[in-house]
Amino acid sequence: MTTSLKQALKTHFGFDSFKSKLQEDVVKAVVRGDRDVFVCMPTGAGKSLCYQLPAVLAEGITLVISPLIALIRDQVDHLRDHNIPACSINSKLPAVERRLILADLGSSSPKLKLLYITPEMVASPSFQPCLTDLCSRSLLSHLAVDEAHCVSQWGHDFRPDYLKLGELRARLPGVPCLALTATAPKNVQEDIIQSLKLRLPLSFITPVFRNNLHYDVIFRELLPNPYVHLHAFIKKALMLDSGSNGQGCGIVYCRTREGCETVAYQLTKLGILSKAYHAGLKAGDRTEVQNEWMQGRVLVIVATISFGMGVDKANVRFVAHWNLAKSLTSYYQESGRAGRDGLPSSCRTYYSAKDKAQINFFICQDVNRRQRKRGSAKESDKAAITDFEAMVSFCEREGCRHATISKFFGDKTPNCAGACDFCSNPKVVQAQLARAAALRTNTLAAPSNTPKGPFGFQADLYEGGKKGYGFERYDEGGEGNEDDGTKRKKEFSDLFKKQMKLRKGSDSQGEDFIPPDADCPLREASSQKIPKLTVKVSEMKKAAPASTKVEKVESNKTRTSDSRETEAEVASSSSFTHEMVGFTSASEMYSLKRKRIGAGQRGSSNPFITAKDLLKSSMLDTESNKEKESGRFFNDSSGDMKAKRERLKETNMDTSSAASSSIKARAKAVSASLDNPTKGGKAMSKKQQKLAEAAKSSRNISQYFTKKQTTEKIQEDADMPEELDATFSHTPSEIAQENISREQHSPASVEAVESSQDVIQAESKTAVIVIPDDNKEKKTAEILNTSEQDTTSITEQNKPKEEAKPPEIQEGTDDIKEKRDLSPPAKRSRPTDGHSRRVTFNPSVQERALHPVNVPPKPVMLKEAADIVVRYLDPFYKQGKFATKELFKSFARYLSHLLAEGRSRGKSQVKAEAKALIKKFFSSVQRCESEADWKHLKRPHSRKTTEKNK
Numbered sequence: 001m002t003t004s005l006k007q008a009l010k011t012h013f014g015f016d017s018f019k020s021k022l023q024e025d026v027v028k029a030v031v032r033g034d035r036d037v038f039v040c041m042p043t044g045a046g047k048s049l050c051y052q053l054p055a056v057l058a059e060g061i062t063l064v065i066s067p068l069i070a071l072i073r074d075q076v077d078h079l080r081d082h083n084i085p086a087c088s089i090n091s092k093l094p095a096v097e098r099r100l101i102l103a104d105l106g107s108s109s110p111k112l113k114l115l116y117i118t119p120e121m122v123a124s125p126s127f128q129p130c131l132t133d134l135c136s137r138s139l140l141s142h143l144a145v146d147e148a149h150c151v152s153q154w155g156h157d158f159r160p161d162y163l164k165l166g167e168l169r170a171r172l173p174g175v176p177c178l179a180l181t182a183t184a185p186k187n188v189q190e191d192i193i194q195s196l197k198l199r200l201p202l203s204f205i206t207p208v209f210r211n212n213l214h215y216d217v218i219f220r221e222l223l224p225n226p227y228v229h230l231h232a233f234i235k236k237a238l239m240l241d242s243g244s245n246g247q248g249c250g251i252v253y254c255r256t257r258e259g260c261e262t263v264a265y266q267l268t269k270l271g272i273l274s275k276a277y278h279a280g281l282k283a284g285d286r287t288e289v290q291n292e293w294m295q296g297r298v299l300v301i302v303a304t305i306s307f308g309m310g311v312d313k314a315n316v317r318f319v320a321h322w323n324l325a326k327s328l329t330s331y332y333q334e335s336g337r338a339g340r341d342g343l344p345s346s347c348r349t350y351y352s353a354k355d356k357a358q359i360n361f362f363i364c365q366d367v368n369r370r371q372r373k374r375g376s377a378k379e380s381d382k383a384a385i386t387d388f389e390a391m392v393s394f395c396e397r398e399g400c401r402h403a404t405i406s407k408f409f410g411d412k413t414p415n416c417a418g419a420c421d422f423c424s425n426p427k428v429v430q431a432q433l434a435r436a437a438a439l440r441t442n443t444l445a446a447p448s449n450t451p452k453g454p455f456g457f458q459a460d461l462y463e464g465g466k467k468g469y470g471f472e473r474y475d476e477g478g479e480g481n482e483d484d485g486t487k488r489k490k491e492f493s494d495l496f497k498k499q500m501k502l503r504k505g506s507d508s509q510g511e512d513f514i515p516p517d518a519d520c521p522l523r524e525a526s527s528q529k530i531p532k533l534t535v536k537v538s539e540m541k542k543a544a545p546a547s548t549k550v551e552k553v554e555s556n557k558t559r560t561s562d563s564r565e566t567e568a569e570v571a572s573s574s575s576f577t578h579e580m581v582g583f584t585s586a587s588e589m590y591s592l593k594r595k596r597i598g599a600g601q602r603g604s605s606n607p608f609i610t611a612k613d614l615l616k617s618s619m620l621d622t623e624s625n626k627e628k629e630s631g632r633f634f635n636d637s638s639g640d641m642k643a644k645r646e647r648l649k650e651t652n653m654d655t656s657s658a659a660s661s662s663i664k665a666r667a668k669a670v671s672a673s674l675d676n677p678t679k680g681g682k683a684m685s686k687k688q689q690k691l692a693e694a695a696k697s698s699r700n701i702s703q704y705f706t707k708k709q710t711t712e713k714i715q716e717d718a719d720m721p722e723e724l725d726a727t728f729s730h731t732p733s734e735i736a737q738e739n740i741s742r743e744q745h746s747p748a749s750v751e752a753v754e755s756s757q758d759v760i761q762a763e764s765k766t767a768v769i770v771i772p773d774d775n776k777e778k779k780t781a782e783i784l785n786t787s788e789q790d791t792t793s794i795t796e797q798n799k800p801k802e803e804a805k806p807p808e809i810q811e812g813t814d815d816i817k818e819k820r821d822l823s824p825p826a827k828r829s830r831p832t833d834g835h836s837r838r839v840t841f842n843p844s845v846q847e848r849a850l851h852p853v854n855v856p857p858k859p860v861m862l863k864e865a866a867d868i869v870v871r872y873l874d875p876f877y878k879q880g881k882f883a884t885k886e887l888f889k890s891f892a893r894y895l896s897h898l899l900a901e902g903r904s905r906g907k908s909q910v911k912a913e914a915k916a917l918i919k920k921f922f923s924s925v926q927r928c929e930s931e932a933d934w935k936h937l938k939r940p941h942s943r944k945t946t947e948k949n950k
């Protein structure tokens with residue numbers, strides 16, 4: 001068997017041998033076909049081949065379930081390149097191709113070997129006749145479920161439609177099933193096996209333990225100078241003192257952008273050239289940093305978790321987590337980027353109780369929010385909490401670190417043999433734990449009534465000094481930066497603590513974590529009402545020095561990320577007892593906080609020097625000191641100084657030309673990525689991001705949007721990114737069918753509707769098309785055979801009258817009015833950055849074409865504008881271009897107000913402007929990470945401008 005398999009491997013795929021023994025074993029088991037198979041192998045291990053090769057060798061067709069159309073396309077293209085007959089049935093398929101495929105499948109001996117399909121399509125009624133037919137003729141050889149962790153509600157990529165695969169599996173009793181995933185802790189593995197109804201599967205799991213990785217944990221709060229400590233660690237890991245210039249490099253992970261900037265700055269100051277990498281940087285700068293690091297010109301990259309997926313660098317000698325990872329699963333993946341070459345490497349976490357409390361707070365908040373929307377608790381709500389607890393336990397418990405990881409992933413206890421701090425010297429670990437406990441006792445002894453939540457949540461740790469956005473972007477404040485912000489922060493902190501104390505009263509509140517009230521209006525930052533809150537605005541303002549007030553006035557048109565953390569703080573104290581009058585809105589509060597470094601520099605008054613600036617001077621120093629420094633820090637050494645000088649010149653270029661060229665480059669990059677979202681050098685990164693975002697999407701708002709698509713054809717704009725997912729890219733008739741198969745008022749759809757209401761801040765009606773069941777045959781035919789034109793006509797029939805007026809209350813209620821007042825006011829201004837040239841069509845021309853010359857267009861109301869914005873923005877959300885759903889909603893809200901402002905524009909103009917704004921936004925922002933990202937965004941054409949252009 002082995003020889004013939006190897007021959008087939010060579011003939012069909014061109015490989016001389018299997019990638020690993022495990023791959024070979026899986027292929028053999030699948031070819032035998034007598035048992036179901038479960039495969040858990042890391043990304044890049046060659047899982048696809050585990051079913052592709054058996055598929056080629058088997059008689060009949062292998063049905064492959066894969067979550068995203070984009071991923072399917074990659075696979076099908078790859079197989080076709082090898083002349084292997086493979087295809088996919090999906091909503092994007094032209095009718096002609098669809099018919100050809102169905103014809104082949106219906107023939108007595110189909111030529112097709114692999115049929116790829118999304119879980120949504122496999123469950124859709126339209127596909128059932130085809131499936132039944134294949135089954136009844138025993139033409140299905142295997143069922144392969146790729147990315148099988150999507151089936152588990154414990155997994156971060158959970159896709160509800162994957163659950164339906166259990167039913168499918170039950171319908172194919174004689175067909176062996178293969179489930180594949182890259183990362184699955186024990187509970188996810190169990191879920192997969194149970195949900196897919198795998199029968200006594202043979203499991204092939206890559207061992208978790210990697211003996212070349214040395215794990216340790218350092219309690220950061222015990223260190224007199226954490227940066228010096230980190231510096232010493234890096235020097236040792238990279239053997240910088242030995243003068244060997246060992247060609248290694250490293251990654252420091254931080255949770256926030258400013259954390260990255262600060263750590264990069266500090267390390268560079270201490271003598272190790274380090275650069276920050278995060279989504280706040282321009283795309284070009286990010287690529288440059290990544291390239292410099294890949295080529296060894298920069299030894300240390302200090303990055304948020306956005307860095308690393310798909311980056312396959314063998315000689316990463318260390319991965320340090322400056323902040324606690326949010327889960328043990330993530331930590332394992334992130335730290336696992338060290339030592340891919342098999343050489344000894346170090347994985348270190350700098351643990352801090354503050355990190356723990358902050359992350360815990362946000363996880364609880366998130367769970368609470370989800371439960372509130374759903375109206376009930378679910379076992380799976382605990383997934384994030386459990387995974388985070390495992391991370392904390394990894395740091396806080398005495399014991400072998402490798403053993404903790406292995407146990408978590410369901411592996412047997414490995415033989416660590418000194419590859420972690422505990423195994424090499426347990427006493428040191430115990431001493432550290434004792435010191436940390438003592439420190440905590442000392443620090444927290446003061447208020448005996450401090451409420452403690454699950455996992456030791458300490459409300460007082462939220463000393464009003466947080467900054468960042470969402471727990472992924474949190475970072476502890478004030479590390480090493482004794483600036484005027486510290487004083488301000490302390491004042492704010494004191495005030496806040498005073499209020500917290502009041503709230504607590506003299507008695508303990510008990511042991512439970514008190515999440516923000518479900519109806520706390522500060523959840524929506526645009527809301528001004530804060531009932532039951534006694535903090536007086538005057539006191540708050542007193543706490544803010546004059547300079548910050550000025551800053552607020554200058555930039556109050558947009559909320560920065562800080563406002564959200566303020567929401568969290570204030571929201572957590574929302575059980576105050578009195579009604580509040582004239583309170584400072586959340587959107588104004590951010591100015592009480594320290595400015596962010598790097599991402600939001602605002603001119604010369606900024607007291608901080610970014611790592612980049614420091615690097616510039618450090619590089620200049622380096623140049624004047626060639627021999628000493630260049631040999632040590634740059635692989636391109638002194639011979640390349642001219643090039644470096646050129647780079648410096650470039651960096652110092654006139655900002656406007658730099659900006660414009662970088663904008664062009666980014667625009668190019670964006671449009672390239674839109675043209676072809678699946679191609680390019682970072683396929684794995686995109687794949688994982690797509691999965692994660694698609695999972696989020698399908699859980700949340702997209703279902704609502706999907707329904708909305710039933711009433712309007714969404715792909716109006718060729719510039720909008722290609723849809724990624726079958727759920728979202730179904731033709732309207734398919735969506736209609738799925739709606740029928742779903743319960744019409746499933747919790748998911750209720751939740752989804754709620755979300756969208758959040759976005760548009762107004763009542764919204766969901767149109768659900770109901771096609772009578774006796775039309776089933778016809779529906780199937782429509783889905784499988786109709787051309788795009790047919791689809792459109794179906795859509796049109798069901799489309800509500802476009803001229804239907806939005807309900808009066810939408811513009812008239814106080815609520816809306818308040819929100820409008822609080823939203824960043826749109827400033828009518830001509831764009832000064834030259835972006836307007838990028839607008840590809842003139843809204844005024846559209847306007848003229850659509851309206852008789854003298855009849856003014858019907859002005860667009862806020863709700864209509866919101867609809868338009870959401871429609872155009874949604875594809876970007878689904879592509880993962882927003883760090884959080886809140887950001888997406890916030891941006892949608894911002895744009896809606898911007899477009900509805902003035903109310904003198906008609907629908908087509910608003911559409912045009914919405915498209916242009918969104919396009920402009922994403923030409924300079926690759927992924928929206930903070931509200932600061934859109935603070936400079938203005939309407940591309942004011943009314944006056946367009947009038948002039950006529």
Ligand SMILES: Nc1ncnc2c1ncn2[C@@H]1O[C@H](COP(=O)(O)OP(=O)(O)OP(=O)(O)O)[C@@H](O)[C@H]1O
Binds near residue numbers: 015041044
């Ligand atoms: N036997 C082999 N010899 C050499 N290369 C192989 C072999 N099998 C697979 N590969 C290659 O390894 C790479 C990774 O394979 P594949 O994409 O299947 O990984 P994967 O485990 O499915 O990763 P993911 O988790 O991203 O799905 C591909 O480029 C594939 O062509």
Ligand SMILES: [Zn+2]
Binds near residue numbers: 403419
């Ligand atoms: Zn150990």
